[in-house]
Amino acid sequence: MKLFVGKTVLVTGAQRGIGYDIAGAFAFQGASVVMTDVNGDGVQQAAASIEKETSAKTLALAADVSKYADCERVIEETLKTFKKLDILVNNAGITRDNLVLRMKEEDFQAVLDVNLKGAFLMAKAASRSMLRERGGRIINIASVVGQMGNAGQAGYSASKAGLIGLTKSLAREFAPRQVLVNAVAPGFIQTRMTDALKDETKAGLLEMIPLERFGTGADVARAVMFLAGDDSAYITGQVLAVNGGIYM
Ligand code: NAP
Numbered sequence: 670m671k672l673f674v675g676k677t678v679l680v681t682g683a684q685r686g687i688g689y690d691i692a693g694a695f696a697f698q699g700a701s702v703v704m705t706d707v708n709g710d711g712v713q714q715a716a717a718s719i720e721k722e723t724s725a726k727t728l729a730l731a732a733d734v735s736k737y738a739d740c741e742r743v744i745e746e747t748l749k750t751f752k753k754l755d756i757l758v759n760n761a762g763i764t765r766d767n768l769v770l771r772m773k774e775e776d777f778q779a780v781l782d783v784n785l786k787g788a789f790l791m792a793k794a795a796s797r798s799m800l801r802e803r804g805g806r807i808i809n810i811a812s813v814v815g816q817m818g819n820a821g822q823a824g825y826s827a828s829k830a831g832l833i834g835l836t837k838s839l840a841r842e843f844a845p846r847q848v849l850v851n852a853v854a855p856g857f858i859q860t861r862m863t864d865a866l867k868d869e870t871k872a873g874l875l876e877m878i879p880l881e882r883f884g885t886g887a888d889v890a891r892a893v894m895f896l897a898g899d900d901s902a903y904i905t906g907q908v909l910a911v912n913g914g915i916y917m
Pocket of ligand 1 (some may be wrong): 684687705706707733734735787811859860861
């Protein structure tokens, strides 16, 4: 039996990488899936390929999560098309890595604007309908580096640590209306984001991972689906690490 039949799921930054895998996993489980991304053409193609593979209903929207008008439009279009929103996955994220001495102020700000403010704006836009319906799930994609820090990623790790704080505050604020808010903190997952790392950095990282492999988008998607489903009905304000044991 498919687990998410009749549910509407919205995934930001779903054109590729982990977001695409999360959107596809929900579609395979029967959900209607709204996929958004700054790259409008890319997300249209991504949604078309998921529809072809799964016959799920999809809606692809170009939207920048760091702009509130875009977030409001996404929620309006979602409600117009699918009548309700059950699950929001704040996945859109960027990196602008550099050592602090060389990190430009605008790069630090850009990372906070997308990774942290973007999740706040999407949650704010989605909350009205979820609170009215007295139910919903919000899952924020944080990162292991938000828990343990990382040299060269001051802005990125600060944004992800902030996202964990945001998750806990939203969880407390929305709990009376049965809107559950949790975070997934992936470790090093094979995507374009990690392909950009130097070979020696990757080799060094592998040595630190007890499960001796990088994660996959599917590993993250399974954790997200757990937090979106009936089996996690008494779990809110938590951070689920999907990191192969690199941080415990
Ligand atoms: P990715 O392949 O770079 O995908 C991120 C997606 O977000 C891209 O399609 C990107 O569009 C989109 N995006 C960027 N800025 C946006 C904005 N302002 N509004 C809407 N969409 C935007 O990255 P990923 O590796 O799949 O990462 C997905 C999430 O997991 C991120 O939050 C990341 O921080 C987190 N994460 C990743 C890893 C990892 O190892 N890969 C580990 C821990 C956490 P463009 O292509 O046009 O930029």
